[in-house]
Amino acid sequence: MTAFFEKFLTKDSLFLDKKVLQANYTPNKILHREQEIEQIAHVLAPALRMEKSSNLFIYGKTGTGKTVCVKYITNNILEVASKNRIPLRIVYINCKLKRVADTEYRLIAQLATEFGKAIPATGLPTDEVYKIFFSALDSKEQVIILILDEIDQLAKKAGDAILYNLTRINEELKKAQLSIIGISNDLVFVDNLDPRVKSSLSEEEILFPPYNALQIQDILYERAKRAFKKDALGEGVIEKCAAYAAREHGDARRALELLRVAAEIAERKGLSKVSLNHIDEAEEKIERERILDAVQTQPKQFQAVLYSVLKLSEKNKPLIFTGEIYDFYKSLCDKINLRPLTQRRVSDVLAELDMLGIINAKVISKGRYGRTREITISTSHEITNKLKELLEKALEIS
C-alpha cells in the first residue's frame, strides 16, 4: 500500500492545475463571448449606483457559456462593489436541483436560507416564507441580483405564478432593490409564459448562440495551457474533443469535461500523453456516470420502476408499454416488500424518468389497442447492465 502511494507521489501528473477544467471554474478570460459579456455588464452596471438594474433574461443551449459569463461578470461587479463599499449582493440558485429549489415553497425557502434565515422543509405556509424572505431582503439598504439558473425547469414544475410574485416583490421593497437574471436552456420558454411575467422578467434579453467547432478549440487550447503540463496532450486530442462537442450543438462544457476525463483516464493508466482513444473512453465514462449518478439519487419507487423497465427490455423487445411495466413493477414490489404505487403515479414516474433522459418515452396511440407510452432504453448495453447491478443492490433484490 505504502509503495502504491509512494509511487503515486513521485509519478508526475499530466495536470498542472486540474481545477481549470472543472465545471465550476470561472476563467478570467472568456473567449468568443465579448459581446454578450458587454451587454450583460451594461445591464447590471446600474446596480453599482444603487439603482435597480433591469431584469435580464438569458437563453441559449447548454454549454454555450451562459452560466460562466454571468458568474464572471458578477464576480467582477462584486469586487468593485466591495472595494467601494457598495452593499451589493448576488444570489445564485440553480432551480433544477431536485428537493432544493424545484417548487415555489422550496425556492423561496432556499432564498431565505441564503439570507441566513433557516426555513423548515415543510409546515410553514408559503406566504409566511415569503414574509420571512421579504423582511430579510428589506432589512437594510442593498441591491440584490438574483440569478435563477435553469429557470425553465422551475416554471415547468411549479408554474409561473412564482416568477410573477418574484418580479413583483420589488414594488414592495422599501430599502432594497431586487433584480432577477433568469437563465434558461429552453429557447422558446419565454413564449409560453404569462405575458405579465414575460414583460417584467425579460426587460432585457440576451441570446447565447452555440459555439462552432473552431471556437470550442480556442477555448480548449486556452484552458489546456493552464491545466496541463507541456506535451501532455497527444496530436489532435483537442480537435477531437471539439469535434465531439460541436456535434452536440456546440456544448463547451461537455468538451471540457471530455478533455478532463480523458486525461484522468490516461493518467490512471500511467501514460504520459493523452491520446485519441482516451476520448472515446471518456465519453463512455461520462455518460455512464451521469446516468448512474442520476439513478442513485432517485427515490426507491423510481428505482423500482426503472428496474422493471430494464428487466423487461432484457427480453429483447425493442418497445415496452406502460401496462407491462406496471404488471412487472407490481410483482417486483411484492417480492421486495415495497408498497406499490398506483398506475396513475407510475405514469408520472415514467414521465419524470423520461425527463431525466434515462429512458425514452413517447405517448402513442395503438388505435384499437389503446393508448400508451412507448418506452425504449436510451443507454448502451454496458451501462444498462451496470445500472441493473446498481439497482439490484439498492433494492436488495437477491
Added chain:
DNA sequence: CGAGATTCATGTGAAGTATACCTTTAGGCTTAA
C-alpha cells in the same frame, strides 16, 4: 369502398388523503421572591 362510429389501454387533470412537520396556545409544573 369510404365516412363515421366504436373501442381499447392508458394518458391526464382535479380533488382528496396521508404523512411529516411547523407554530401557537393552554395547562401543569418548577422556581424565586
Added chain:
DNA sequence: AAGCCTAAAGGTATACTTCACATGAATCTCGTA
C-alpha cells in the same frame, strides 16, 4: 407571580391516491356505388 416545558390544536407542503374524463388511431359498421 413568573418562567419553562409539554402536549394538543390548528395549519401547511408534498407525495401519493381516487375519480372521472380525454385521447387518437386501428377496427368495425353500414350506407352507397
